[in-house]
Amino acid sequence: MLKEIIEKVELFFEEGKKEIEGIKDSELLEKWRIKFLGRKSYLNQIFSKISSLTKEEKVICGKKLNEIKQNLIELYERAKFQIEKKEIKYNLFLPGVKVKTGNLHPITKIIDEIVQIFYRMGFAIAEGPEIETDYYNFTALNTPEEHPARDIWDTFYIEKEKNILLRTHTSPVQIRIMEKYTPPLKIIAPGKCFRRDAFDTSHSPMFHQIEGLMVDKDIKFTHLKGVLSYFIYEFFKKEVKIVFAPSYFPFTEPSAEVSISCVICEEKGCSTCGNTGFLEILGCGMVHPNVFKNVGYDPKIYTGFAFGMGVERLAMLKYQIDDIRYFYYNDLRFLEQF
Ligand SMILES: [Zn+2]
Numbered sequence: 001m002l003k004e005i006i007e008k009v010e011l012f013f014e015e016g017k018k019e020i021e022g023i024k025d026s027e028l029l030e031k032w033r034i035k036f037l038g039r040k041s042y043l044n045q046i047f048s049k050i051s052s053l054t055k056e057e058k059v060i061c062g063k064k065l066n067e068i069k070q071n072l073i074e075l076y077e078r079a080k081f082q083i084e085k086k087e088i089k090y091n092l093f094l095p096g097v098k099v100k101t102g103n104l105h106p107i108t109k110i111i112d113e114i115v116q117i118f119y120r121m122g123f124a125i126a127e128g129p130e131i132e133t134d135y136y137n138f139t140a141l142n143t144p145e146e147h148p149a150r151d152i153w154d155t156f157y158i159e160k161e162k163n164i165l166l167r168t169h170t171s172p173v174q175i176r177i178m179e180k181y182t183p184p185l186k187i188i189a190p191g192k193c194f195r196r197d198a199f200d201t202s203h204s205p206m207f208h209q210i211e212g213l214m215v216d217k218d219i220k221f222t223h224l225k226g227v228l229s230y231f232i233y234e235f236f237k238k239e240v241k242i243v244f245a246p247s248y249f250p251f252t253e254p255s256a257e258v259s260i261s262c263v264i265c266e267e268k269g270c271s272t273c274g275n276t277g278f279l280e281i282l283g284c285g286m287v288h289p290n291v292f293k294n295v296g297y298d299p300k301i302y303t304g305f306a307f308g309m310g311v312e313r314l315a316m317l318k319y320q321i322d323d324i325r326y327f328y329y330n331d332l333r334f335l336e337q338f
Pocket of ligand 1: 262263264265269271272273277278
């Protein structure tokens with residue numbers, strides 16, 4: 001009895017194997033499936049017959065039947081895969097293969113966003129060279145020889161003898177624009193800057209700044225406050241407290257550092273704001289009379305303000321990123337989020 005069942009089942013498998021070879025479309029394959037694996041298939045009928053066998057025979061037979069069933073399933077899956085592959089090829093209604101498109105780098109996006117805010121206030125966009133001379137980077141900006149910012153350790157010199165360097169800030173653009181144009185002027189100048197800094201969570205030897213400059217008759221500190229307050233509100237899209245604290249820059253007088261109430265903890269104190277509840281976001285001030293003299297403007301007629309902000313820092317605050325290096329690793333998993 002056992003031998004007979006096994007022989008029959010093996011024949012059944014051979015039959016299935018032979019039949020499936022000729023099948024080329026999914027309709028016929030489905031018929032095959034019903035015949036060989038369906039509920040009413042020969043195989044299932046045999047399963048119900050094994051009750052008449054002895055206990056030991058039952059074990060052997062059950063094992064054999066399951067083995068055959070597995071083999072039939074495998075035949076079916078393989079044929080199904082091949083047929084579907086072929087049918088998909090000719091199905092014109094399936095969606096096409098998506099071409100991966102790139103997107104703007106988060107830093108580029110933030111620059112665009114900031115520039116747009118100032119553009120709406122009537123600022124023009126200006127650019128200057130990344131390779132500068134000592135004169136534009138320091139001297140014209142009222143930075144005397146002995147100023148610590150001129151220290152060779154902070155600046156990448158290209159040719160020290162010829163005083164050619166990589167600009168350490170975007171402020172030289174102020175000088176280049178003022179030499180070329182007469183007031184009134186309102187400019188915003190985004191660009192790359194370079195400093196001999198370590199590459200760590202908050203520093204990078206290459207980073208981006210946005211410089212602003214407004215010069216006209218009768219420009220006052222209140223204009224500076226108004227412009228920056230509007231910018232901060234537009235950029236963070238929420239009400240934040242703004243604090244102007246006295247500071248020092250060689251090219252502005254008076255100078256101020258602008259802090260805002262922490263956008264992450266809302267003044268409760270967190271690691272980003274060093275538990276102070278406030279974040280420094282930019283430096284600014286009224287243009288120093290010496291700077292005006294250097295470009296041939298009469299400081300008795302003209303006044304103006306200038307400011308500079310770090311783009312990476314603003315991007316990190318806006319998107320709550322805790323490591324500046326993410327911007328430069330070129331990891332798509334990071335970049336695709338913006
Ligand atoms: Zn905080």
